[in-house]
Amino acid sequence: MPANLTIEQLVDSMTLAEQVTLLSGQDFWSVAPNERLGIGTLRVTDGPNGARGGGSLIGGVKSASFPVGIAIGASWNPALAEEIGAAIGDEVKSKGAHVSLAPTVNIHRTVTNGRNFECYSEDPLLTGALAVGYIKGLQGQGISATIKHFAGNESEIKRTTNSSEIDERSLREIYLVPFEMAVKQGGTWGIMSSYNKLNGTYAAENHWLLTEVLRGDWGYDGIVMSDWFGSRSTAPTVNAGLDLEMPGPTRDRGDKLIAAVEAGDVSADTVRTRALNMLRLMERTGAISDFRAHKEEANDRPEHRALIRRAGAEGTVLLKNSGILPLDKKSGQTIAVIGPNAKVAQIMGGGSAQLNPHYSVSPWQGLVNALGGDTLLSFAEGATNHRFEPLLTGTFKAEYFASRDLSGPVVHTETIDNVQAFLIGPIGGGMVDPAAFSLRISGTFTPQADGVHRAGFFATGPARLLIDGKIVADCWADWTAGQTFFEEGSNEIVGEVSLKAGHAHAVVLEYSAKKSDNLTFTAFQAGIGKPLGMDDIAEAAALATASDIAVLCVGRTGEWDTEGWDLPHILLPGLQNELIEAVAAANPNTIVVLQTGGPIEMPWLNKVSAVFQSWYPGQEAGNTIADILFGDAEPGGRLPQTFPVRWADNPAQSQDPEVYPGLNGEVRYEEGLFIGHKHYDKMGVQPLFPFGFGLSYTSFEWKNLRITPQDDDFVVEIDVINIGPRAGSDVVQVYVEDKSPILPRPLRELKGFAKLHLGAGETGTARVILSPRSFATFDIGSREWIARSGAFTVHAGHTATDLVLQETLHRAGEWRHKP
Ligand code: BGC
Numbered sequence: 001m002p003a004n005l006t007i008e009q010l011v012d013s014m015t016l017a018e019q020v021t022l023l024s025g026q027d028f029w030s031v032a033p034n035e036r037l038g039i040g041t042l043r044v045t046d047g048p049n050g051a052r053g054g055g056s057l058i059g060g061v062k063s064a065s066f067p068v069g070i071a072i073g074a075s076w077n078p079a080l081a082e083e084i085g086a087a088i089g090d091e092v093k094s095k096g097a098h099v100s101l102a103p104t105v106n107i108h109r110t111v112t113n114g115r116n117f118e119c120y121s122e123d124p125l126l127t128g129a130l131a132v133g134y135i136k137g138l139q140g141q142g143i144s145a146t147i148k149h150f151a152g153n154e155s156e157i158k159r160t161t162n163s164s165e166i167d168e169r170s171l172r173e174i175y176l177v178p179f180e181m182a183v184k185q186g187g188t189w190g191i192m193s194s195y196n197k198l199n200g201t202y203a204a205e206n207h208w209l210l211t212e213v214l215r216g217d218w219g220y221d222g223i224v225m226s227d228w229f230g231s232r233s234t235a236p237t238v239n240a241g242l243d244l245e246m247p248g249p250t251r252d253r254g255d256k257l258i259a260a261v262e263a264g265d266v267s268a269d270t271v272r273t274r275a276l277n278m279l280r281l282m283e284r285t286g287a288i289s290d291f292r293a294h295k296e297e298a299n300d301r302p303e304h305r306a307l308i309r310r311a312g313a314e315g316t317v318l319l320k321n322s323g324i325l326p327l328d329k330k331s332g333q334t335i336a337v338i339g340p341n342a343k344v345a346q347i348m349g350g351g352s353a354q355l356n357p358h359y360s361v362s363p364w365q366g367l368v369n370a371l372g373g374d375t376l377l378s379f380a381e382g383a384t385n386h387r388f389e390p391l392l393t394g395t396f397k398a399e400y401f402a403s404r405d406l407s408g409p410v411v412h413t414e415t416i417d418n419v420q421a422f423l424i425g426p427i428g429g430g431m432v433d434p435a436a437f438s439l440r441i442s443g444t445f446t447p448q449a450d451g452v453h454r455a456g457f458f459a460t461g462p463a464r465l466l467i468d469g470k471i472v473a474d475c476w477a478d479w480t481a482g483q484t485f486f487e488e489g490s491n492e493i494v495g496e497v498s499l500k501a502g503h504a505h506a507v508v509l510e511y512s513a514k515k516s517d518n519l520t521f522t523a524f525q526a527g528i529g530k531p532l533g534m535d536d537i538a539e540a541a542a543l544a545t546a547s548d549i550a551v552l553c554v555g556r557t558g559e560w561d562t563e564g565w566d567l568p569h570i571l572l573p574g575l576q577n578e579l580i581e582a583v584a585a586a587n588p589n590t591i592v593v594l595q596t597g598g599p600i601e602m603p604w605l606n607k608v609s610a611v612f613q614s615w616y617p618g619q620e621a622g623n624t625i626a627d628i629l630f631g632d633a634e635p636g637g638r639l640p641q642t643f644p645v646r647w648a649d650n651p652a653q654s655q656d657p658e659v660y661p662g663l664n665g666e667v668r669y670e671e672g673l674f675i676g677h678k679h680y681d682k683m684g685v686q687p688l689f690p691f692g693f694g695l696s697y698t699s700f701e702w703k704n705l706r707i708t709p710q711d712d713d714f715v716v717e718i719d720v721i722n723i724g725p726r727a728g729s730d731v732v733q734v735y736v737e738d739k740s741p742i743l744p745r746p747l748r749e750l751k752g753f754a755k756l757h758l759g760a761g762e763t764g765t766a767r768v769i770l771s772p773r774s775f776a777t778f779d780i781g782s783r784e785w786i787a788r789s790g791a792f793t794v795h796a797g798h799t800a801t802d803l804v805l806q807e808t809l810h811r812a813g814e815w816r817h818k819p
Helices: 007-012 016-021 069-075 078-094 124-139 168-175 177-184 207-217 235-240 255-262 268-285 302-315 363-371 534-545 576-586 621-630 677-683
Strands: 042-046 099-101 147-150 163-165 190-193 223-225 317-321 335-338 377-380 393-401 410-418 420-423 438-445 451-459 463-467 470-474 493-499 505-512 522-529 549-555 590-595 610-613 666-668 700-710 713-722 728-738 749-758 763-770 777-779 784-787 790-797 803-811 815-817
Touching: 007 268, 016 255, 016 268, 042 268, 069 078, 069 124, 069 302, 078 099, 078 124, 078 302, 124 168, 124 177, 124 749, 147 177, 147 207, 168 177, 168 777, 177 190, 190 207, 207 235, 223 268, 235 255, 235 268, 255 268, 302 621, 335 363, 335 534, 335 576, 363 377, 363 549, 363 621, 377 534, 451 463, 451 470, 451 505, 463 493, 463 522, 505 522, 534 576, 549 576, 576 590, 590 621, 700 728, 700 790, 700 803, 713 728, 713 749, 713 790, 728 763
Parallel strands: 042 099, 147 190, 163 666, 190 223, 335 377, 335 549, 549 590, 590 610
Antiparallel strands: 317 610, 393 410, 393 438, 420 522, 438 505, 451 493, 451 522, 463 470, 463 505, 470 493, 700 713, 713 763, 728 749, 728 790, 749 763, 777 784, 784 815, 790 803
C-alpha cells in the first residue's frame, strides 16, 4: 500500500474501473491486486472446522481438522471457541489466506438440515456467544471472519431459489441474533450473504437486511460478500449493500457495473463506498500490502493436535450411563468393537466445510493407542452406513477428450488414485473446454468376497459405469439433477453385479460434461460395495457374546451430514438399529458411541448400558472417543439441540410442506419464535433428551442463587460444588420466564450460561449478567426492543426442563431501545 495514504485517500486516487475491480473475485478464492497503486491480493479460504486452502474441495494441501460446529455448540464454551478460532487463524495463514469463510451460524430450525452439523445450535444466544468467541480468536490473529449465511438459510433444499418467509420479530429475536452479536460484540470484519431469498428478495439484493439492519441498526463497517455464485445481478446487489461478488471471474460486475454507473443505475458514490469497505478489510488483514506469491503449507502442529483432542472431549455429550463408564483400562476386559464407524474415522461433515486432514484416528485405532495394543479387542463391521457405494480406490487412468461423446483423440491423460473429482478452473491440463469435454476413467476392482456387489456413481453430467465391458449403471441419455454436489449432481445410479473374490475386474467410468445452471464445476464419484445383511449382524452379535464389553460405533457420515441436501429422516441409516438391538441382546454391557451431525431416533435406548454422542470431532476422533471410554477425559458436552423422540415431534415438522421443506418457492417459518425447546415447552411434548442435557462422570451440587441489581443489569450468581470423586465440568443455564408478557412469548428463553471446570471437592461461582435486553421483546410497531417493568422468574437449570433453582425479580421501569 502506498505509504502515508489513508484508505479514504487511496480509494479517491482510484479510477472507477479500479474501484470496480475490487468488488469481485479474480478467481475462485482471491481478489486481484492493483499494481499501479501498490495494492496486494486478498485471499479467502473455507472453514469453519479448519482452513482448507484454495483449489478443489477434495485433495488440497493437508490441514488440521477441528471439531465441527455442532460439537463446538455442545461445548457451551466460548473461551474454547476462541482458542479454536485462534488456532484456525494459524491454519488460514499457512494457506496463504487473509479471510476465513466462517463461522456458520444458521439456526437448527429443523432436525434434518444437511448443514446443521456445521452450525452451533437451535438457540440464538448460545450460537451468538460461540460465534463471538470464534471470531475474536480468528481476528486476534489478523484473519478476518466471514460469518455466514446471512440470513434465513436454515435448509439446503432449493437453497438457491427458495424464499425464507420469516416475520420480523422472529428474525430479530432468533435468526439475526448471532449476526448482531458477531457485529456488536465480536467486531466481525466479514459477513457472507446467503443463497436464498429472504421475504421475497435474494439476500444478496436485500437492502433492508444488508443496509438498513446491518449497517444502519447495528453500525457494521465490514464487508458483505456473496455466497459462491449467489450474486445474480449488477445494480440490485451493489445498491443493496453487497460489497464483493464471489467467486471470480465476475459474472455480474466488471464492465457491467461500469455500464450501470454510466447509465445512472448505481451511483459512483456507492461504488466508492463498496471499494472503501474492501480496502478497510484489506488493511485490517494486511492483504493491502501482501504481494507474496501464493503458497500453501501443511503445518501439523502438536499444539493443534492437543487442542483438537481436548475440544473433542469438551463437546462429547454423555446421554446415558448405567454406571459402566468410564471403563477401567487395567481391567483386562475384552472388548468387541462393532459397527461401520469403528475402523473408519468420521471426523467431519461434507460439502464446502470438508478439508484434507493431516491424518484421522479411527475409534479402533484410538482404542489400540489407549490399550497399547489390540490383544483385548476384536472387530466386526456388522452393518454399513454409507449413503453411496464405497469409493473406488486404486490406480486409475483418466483420458480426456475435447468432445462431449468420447470421440476424437485423447488430448490429456492423468493417473488418479480414486474415482472421485471436484474440478474447478482449468480441467484436463487446460486442454479441454470445462463445459464441453468427456472423460474415460479405467482401472480394476478386486473384491474380497464372492457374490453380488452394488456398483454406482453420481455425477454433474451424463455418465455410465461399466464392469468387465458391461454397463452396470447408466444415465448417459437421461441425466437429471438430483441431491448430490449442491443439487448440481445426479442422485446415485446403482446396479448389481456378481463378482469373484481375488479377481481384478475391469472398471470404466465414462463422463460427459454439462454446463451447470448455478455453480460451475465438474464432479463425480463412483464406488462398489458388497451389501451386509442379517448374517453379518449375527456374526457381530456372536462376537459381542464372546466379549466382556461391546462398543458399538454407529451413526452417519459426511455423506449424510452435508451441504446441498437435507436428511430424509433421522433414523440411523441402513441396518444399524437392527445391529444395536442384536448386540444389546447378546451382551448387557453394550456402549453406543454415536457419531452424527444431529439427533437420531433411539428405539433401543432402554436396552443399552451407555450412549455418548461424539459428533464429528476432527482428526483426533478415535483418541477422543477412547479418552471418554476410559475416563482419561470428562464428557464436557451438553446438547445444543433438543433430541426428539421421533422426527414428527420437531417444530418444523408440520403436515404443511410450506412450513418445511417449502412449496412453490417459499418456506414459511410459521412456528415463529417457537423453535427448539420453546416448541416442546409450548406443545407439552417430552423430548428424548432436552436442550442442554448431558451427564458427567462426577456430580455437582448447586446452591445459593443470588440476584443482585447492578445499574440496569441483574447479576445472577450460583455456587457450584463438585461433590464427586473426580474433576469435571458443569454448565449452569439461565432461563428467563416473563410472568406477564405483553406479546406472546416462549415460556422460557435461555439468556445466559456459564461453564465451570472444577476439581473434586472444589467450589466455583457461576456468574451470568442479565441486561435489559435479556428481558426484552422486539416491538414491530415502534421498531424497538422493549423490556417491560414487572415480574420475571429467573431459572437456573441443568437443561431447558430440569430447572434447579429459581427466583422472581421485579424490573422497575420500562426500557426501550432502538435496534
Ligand atoms: C457455501 C459456503 C462456502 C462457499 C465456498 C458455498 O457452497 O455455501 O459456505 O463458503 O461455497 O466454498
